[in-house]
Amino acid sequence: MGKYTDTPSQTVIRLANSGDKEACLELSIRYTTGTAILEKNLSKAEYWRAQSLSCSGKSYSYGS
Numbered sequence: 875m876g877k878y879t880d881t882p883s884q885t886v887i888r889l890a891n892s893g894d895k896e897a898c899l900e901l902s903i904r905y906t907t908g909t910a911i912l913e914k915n916l917s918k919a920e921y922w923r924a925q926s927l928s929c930s931g932k933s934y935s936y937g938s
Contacts, residue, residue, distance in 0.1 A: 876896060876900050878896060879900070883912055884911075886900050886901050886904070890925065895927075898925040902920070902922035902923040902925075903919075905919035
């Protein structure tokens with residue numbers, strides 16, 4: 875289990891957008907599988923996976 879496994883998606887998105895690498899990875903996982911809040915989206919999953927490696931803090935807003 876990751877650091878943000880039980881954290882609400884909106885919070886994970888905010889943390890990822892501010893450059894938290896673990897939040898970026900968690901967001902990638904959520905987009906890979908889909909959740910009640912985030913639809914499965916493999917392009918967003920790949921974007922956030924790449925950000926988890928560099929995490930430049932670029933924004934990708936909730937619900938996009």
